[in-house]
Amino acid sequence: MSLLKLDKLIKDFGGLRAVDEVTFEVEAGDVFGLIGPNGAGKTTVFNLITGNYEPNGGDVIFDGTRINGLAPNKIVSLGVARTFQTIRLFKSLSALENVLSGAHCRMTSGSIAAMLKTPFQRREEKEALKLALTELDFVGLGDQAETRADGLSYGNQRLLEIARALATKPKLLILDEPAGGMNEQETDALIEIIARIKARGITVLLIEHDMSLVMQACEKLVVIEYGRKIAEGLPEEIKVNKKVIEAYLGTEDEEDETCF
Numbered sequence: 001m002s003l004l005k006l007d008k009l010i011k012d013f014g015g016l017r018a019v020d021e022v023t024f025e026v027e028a029g030d031v032f033g034l035i036g037p038n039g040a041g042k043t044t045v046f047n048l049i050t051g052n053y054e055p056n057g058g059d060v061i062f063d064g065t066r067i068n069g070l071a072p073n074k075i076v077s078l079g080v081a082r083t084f085q086t087i088r089l090f091k092s093l094s095a096l097e098n099v100l101s102g103a104h105c106r107m108t109s110g111s112i113a114a115m116l117k118t119p120f121q122r123r124e125e126k127e128a129l130k131l132a133l134t135e136l137d138f139v140g141l142g143d144q145a146e147t148r149a150d151g152l153s154y155g156n157q158r159l160l161e162i163a164r165a166l167a168t169k170p171k172l173l174i175l176d177e178p179a180g181g182m183n184e185q186e187t188d189a190l191i192e193i194i195a196r197i198k199a200r201g202i203t204v205l206l207i208e209h210d211m212s213l214v215m216q217a218c219e220k221l222v223v224i225e226y227g228r229k230i231a232e233g234l235p236e237e238i239k240v241n242k243k244v245i246e247a248y249l250g251t252e253d254e255e256d257e258t259c260f
């Protein structure tokens with residue numbers, strides 16, 4: 001069954017059609033990759049799914065519900081979490097406090113209960129703390145709970161973003177260039193973490209320029225170029241797809257040239 005369905009999704013920025021009738025479905029439990037040359041429209045697709053942008057046409061269906069037009073926090077509460085291409089942590093807060101901010105999305109007690117410190121609120125807070133520590137451990141940062149976010153290595157900051165996203169208890173985790181700025185060893189550790197996220201039954205949708213990660217981690221790929229879907233299939237099919245090879249070799253960006 002598909003967990004996420006994009007149906008003829010369109011996004012215009014002035015005269016530029018950044019996403020042009022993109023259609024694809026992500027099956028529940030899959031690790032699904034969205035790839036394409038720089039400026040192809042990948043991040044814009046993510047922003048349409050997470051409610052950061054409203055589409056000019058088409059639909060985003062998540063878990064049977066049409067979610068386009070909903071506020072980002074509502075979409076998080078339905079079970080969609082994300083990380084960003086440019087890291088967006090609370091830099092001066094500890095690693096634990098950052099993950100707690102994700103866990104708090106699931107709390108139901110309001111600000112009055114928080115002020116009065118009702119038993120229910122205290123129980124929820126305790127559970128949020130437990131969840132945050134579990135997710136920190138899950139990404140291998142259990143011993144860095146008290147470290148300020150900006151005191152972590154770049155690779156660990158990316159893992160912290162993943163822990164924060166996981167603390168919202170998502171059904172779908174969206175990762176925008178999770179290996180960006182990581183060295184080979186960190187990327188290998190990330191591939192292993194993605195496999196463990198999948199093993200928890202969480203569906204993963206990712207954008208990544210590191211083709212070794214894409215080929216190892218993803219079960220299925222969609223390729224977009226100039227906002228349009230040009231290919232869809234298994235990694236081994238995409239690797240030899242003529243249109244895809246042309247799209248990448250046609251770009252002048254060095255980062256994309258040696259992709260496969």
Ligand SMILES: Nc1ncnc2c1ncn2[C@@H]1O[C@H](COP(=O)(O)OP(=O)(O)OP(=O)(O)O)[C@@H](O)[C@H]1O
Nearest residue numbers: 013016018036037038039040041042043044045085
């Ligand atoms: N907020 C915006 N306003 C105007 N144009 C935008 C905006 N966001 C993206 N674009 C344009 O839309 C197109 C798609 O951008 P997008 O960032 O989605 O591409 P991408 O595939 O994620 O690129 P990259 O791999 O470099 O991150 C680009 O031409 C970009 O300049």
